[in-house]
Amino acid sequence: MRLRSFLAELRRRGVLKVATAYLAGGWVVLEGAGFLFQSFGAPPWALKALITVVLLGFPFACLMAWGLEFTEDGVRPAVPLDAGQSAPARRSDFVLGALLALVLALVGTSLVRDWRGAAPPAPIGTVAPESQENRAPQAPGTRTPVIVIMDTPAPRGVYEAETRERGGTNADDLNELLRDLPVSIRKETVSATWDREQQVLQQAPDLVLVHRSAFFHAMNLEFGFGYPGDASGFDVTRASRLYELADIKLVSVLGFLGGGSPGTRFIVYSRGSGPDNFEEEAGRTAWLRKVEGRFPFLKGRVTPLLVPGGTSGGSFDEPETARMIRDGVEALLGLPQNGPS
Secondary structure (H helix, E strand, O other), X not given: OOHHHHHHHHHHOOHHHHHHHHHHHHXXXXXXHHHHHHHOOOOHXXXXXXXXXXXXXXXXHHHHHHHEEEEOOEEEEOOOOOOOXXXXXXXXXXXXXXXXXXXXXXXXXXXXXXHOOOOOOOOOOOOOOOOHHHOOOOOOOOOOOEEEEEEOOOHHHXXXXXXXXXXXXXXXXXXXHHOOOOOEEEEEEOOOOOOOHHHHHHOOOOEEEEXXXXXXHHHXXXXXXXXXXXXXXXXXXXXXXXXXXXXXXXXXXXXXXXXXOOOOEEEEEEOOOOOOOOOOHHHHHXXXXXXXXXXXXXXXXXXXXXXXXXXXXXXXXOXXXXXXXXXXXXXXXXXXXXXXX
């Protein structure tokens, strides 16, 4: 069978239509699954298994389309043409066949890349910052480092009473603490349904400073689970589960931002609240291992920082805390450490 006749027969039996629909549907399913698996902390093998099923299903779907036809009377074997006959060829058959082959190659390459666990590329329209290992200390005339400070306005997550009373966030106080540094500071208010990762990436941040409990407080404010000592009662098991989900969200955000911007570093600060002993060095080390185990490309790029004073006394106004945060930011960005003004 000549190529033109074969392509015409593929069209007649609906194989080209089925192949196109399968690729489009499979691509949508995998894109959605990748987002959901990342958000809920699914193991890496789960997405690989789904990609394998989609790849193996493609030739099966094409063979089904070749051998069967769907009619008003149901599914039945496809009727072959009589000997000597051939499906009428069209000029568009070559074009459709070539486009399908190209799309199949592109989709297959992308799926294989994802299956191997390659880090996601930088978003279109942005330039990923250079690797942190190759970044030299800032010199006069170079690009001003960008810091994105992320936190929630949920009252129980705001450290300073005055800031809490005016409806501010920890990001407001950290902005004031770092305002005299030669940096550009952007504040990002998070919520239970926050999904602005792409917008943050577009700012090409050199450093992201994020409250470890930001998503927990935002979710707690949204769902009303409460806190210890609340008059409405407190369910420890339910709150602990919510904290686990919020931590999955935080780690997913770190992975997304870190994969899309290889030069970005992170400071994750906390006063030590939560069920995993973040106030102890061993607890912070275990949490960091969990982050780096899920996203190996974040190794050496995430700094867990404990704000002294505990959940009732930790404050950015304390000189020790202010000095510690400034020193950490200056060291990570390669800025001169001249002390606070």
